[in-house]
């Protein structure tokens with residue numbers, strides 16, 4: 007126990023004590039503390055175990071760069087994993103647990119890894135656990151490799167998104183950022199200033215300088231707001247911690263004409279044996295804890311560094327009541343060669359002999375925080391004189407100012423330890439100098455390879471304190487300058503952000519808009535069970551004691567024997583009109599629509615330019631210059647957009663208009679041997695309307711469109727009325743004797759019996775018209791259409807393509823079962839089952855499948871494989887019922 | 897995320913738009929050779945630097961238009977009608 011609260015000083019409120027808990031111990035701090043400063047003030051030395059070797063680790067830094075003090079914040083539904091203690095503002099009742107320790111922080115079974123460390127070099131996992139399969143080892147290794155566990159309950163907190171626009175966005179509220187914001191605001195620009203911590207001032211806050219910000223109307227200041235991502239066209243994303251408000255966190259998406267990056271610099275540690283023992287800290291952190299929080303991180307400090315900053319630190323530490331044991335300056339040939347102590351520094355071994363101390367403050371130079379500049383596309387380069395990577399060329403409207411631009415010089419000189427022992431480069435991921443050397447020897451000399459091979463910089467801190475040291479070591483080992491080694495790409499996010507804030511309000515019922523049928527309430531009164539098909543649609547209408555499947559069978563039988571009533575409102579309805587409409591549709595459909603007479607209906611396929619089926623449905627010719635296209639439910643928006651793209655981009659002079667009127671017209675389907683009678687009873691004289699004919703009519707004053715087409719195999723009328731009349735039409739029709747409402751499940755049974763394809767289920771991104779038996783008519787068509795040239799490719803004409811067929815079997819076949827092309831599994835697949843059911847009409851299992859050369863193999867018995875089970879089936883034609891189509895015409 | 901100037905609606909964020917790929921692609925006739933058709937389907941220039949491409953303001957006015965975008969900086973150098981030729985550019 008070495009850290010302690012000083013009697014005075016700091017920017018904490020000593021009149022507001024706060025209780026909190028760490029690993030089950032109740033501790034206290036003050037308002038204004040971070041969890042890290044409060045832990046130090048309570049004399050907590052060990053805050054976690056390291057990632058790989060499970061070595062005890064203490065608080066190392068004071069900001070977002072902290073590699074060690076990673077905790078699980080809160081419990082249960084409020085659990086927030088892998089949070090950095092230096093970035094958590096203390097509040098009453100805070101509960102935190104350390105990670106990487108099992109069963110406890112003081113006694114960690116995995117600490118044996120440290121003793122075995124000669125067996126755990128970089129790349130160890132890749133090298134050792136390759137055989138027979140990584141996944142056999144993964145669970146155990148992942149548990150030992152630790153880091154936090156994800157919460158298992160839904161997050162009860164609220165999150166928000168906000169968009170903002172400004173002329174100048176200043177990132178970082180230290181002195182450089184404040185003056186940039188002030189200058190811009192004085193010029194009249196709309197300015198936003200975001201600062202990650204709770205108050206403006208940056209380093210000046212704990213150096214005791216005065217901070218002045220004149221708040222004006224055109225200057226918006228957001229504190230506790232971390233800019234984490236810099237995207238194209240000056241879009242910056244930031245997270246605001248607003249725990250005290252309605253939401254827990256707020257995601258800001260800020261579009262700025264200019265961005266000023268004033269994110270300061272991060273101190274680098276030095277790499278020497280024992281540099282990870284609790285009590286070894288960044289000198290800047292010791293200073294910040296003393297002056298920002300009134301916390302002495304130790305009683306007696308040794309200062310160790312390679313730059314002029316050492317002397318300011320000595321003055322500052324002394325003023326904070328920390329006794330100075332020694333100042334070791336590498337530039338004078340002084341160095342630390344080892345550290346005594348395991349859970350706390352007891353002494354340091356130096357070139358001047360052993361020095362007793364409980365705190366070792368190190369300063370290995372500074373790294374400007376160039377992350378956001380690099381994310382913006384800007385290049386960075388290494389400055390030999392100042393020993394740091396600094397911003398170079400900007401690509402977007404952005405500039406760096408102050409320490410982020412490297413505008414300081416501390417006469418830093420590079421230094422490398424030659425002492426023996428475990429010297430850590432990356433504390434978060436336990437990467438040692440020896441690991442970097444091993445990577446160099448094994449020729450993982452590229453910085454991207456170094457990162458992946460050693461995991462350098464891949465911890466939650468993303469190598470904020472370790473990357474530059476790592477690549478300097480690599481440069482040394484391979485005789486290259488740091489510039490030649492280069493850095494890995496900086497990617498968002500700069501600091502970890504929560505999934506909650508990315509989702510914002512779009513969770514649960516707000517995940518995406520739900521589409522309800524115009525007559526949703528009516529379906530509810532009938533006891534419909536709904537499913538989300540893009541629309542909320544009735545799957546079936548189970549009666550008392552009936553399962554969903556039983557209901558679907560009853561409904562399908564009613565369609566085959568009497569009349570069924572179906573709400574087909576989601577059916578895509580696109581009107582296409584103009585003097586060039588007919589020839590435009592000839593180009594869009596595989597079939598020819600220009601030869602269709604008004605009042606007639608034709609089935610058609612639509613392809614993409616690769617010749618693949620993307621939609622099917624009927625086209626109805628309403629008039630010489632006017633068509634109504636029915637697309638698959640859910641396909642209308644996509645198809646209307648595609649038609650519009652062709653018209654705007656390829657046929658801009660043509661007289662064609664396209665309107666998606668799916669939502670304006672609701673559709674009620676009457677299907678079954680009694681469908682015509684029922685329609686007549688409804689007041690629609692359709693006895694004389696043959697299959698594939700259309701008529702426009704009226705029911706009272708309500709316009710009605712009646713299309714006689716069928717997806718069930720029975721005589722069917724698709725009756726469209728303005729959407730607000732759907733409910734009354736359904737009500738009226740359902741009241742007629744012998745009419746049974748049916749849902750999507752029954753429709754699927756009926757169409758499978760008839761072998762009608764469901765595009766997207768029986769077809770996929772490889773399926774051409776020929777594959778589903780609809781290729782024969784194409785040769786007669788004279789004009790080009792979308793995808794036609796692709797169908798002429800030899801691959802599309804091959805007979806051994808997967809072709810649509812039916813399957814008959816004794817047992818029901820699972821969807822996705824593969825046709826075996828050998829007698830035993832494993833063997834090549836010869837196609838697969840795409841639709842399957844037990845036919846309610848035939849009373850036996852049937853299926854649709856796409857099988858290699860299937861049409862030439864009718865009558866053949868094949869074996870199928872699914873999840874270890876083997877089935878047998880006979881290949882038959884895909885239509886199981888009424889192949890002549892008599893029922894359609896009766 | 898790009899900030900795109902729709903000729904009809906003004907500057908809007910990228911997620912209101914759909915990118916339709918290369919602009920000025922000429923669709924070959926049905927009689928085209930296999931090579932020509934394959935080039936039409938799969939041949940894309942993918943330059944480092946200025947690229948012409950077509951975009952649609954799909955969650956706005958629905959207009960298709962052409963842009964010249966620098967594939968390195970993502971800077972949009974020109975926005976012009978879908979039927980217009982690629983404009984002359986100062987380097």
Ligand SMILES: [Zn+2]
Pocket residue numbers: 902903904905906953956957958959
């Ligand atoms: Zn627009």
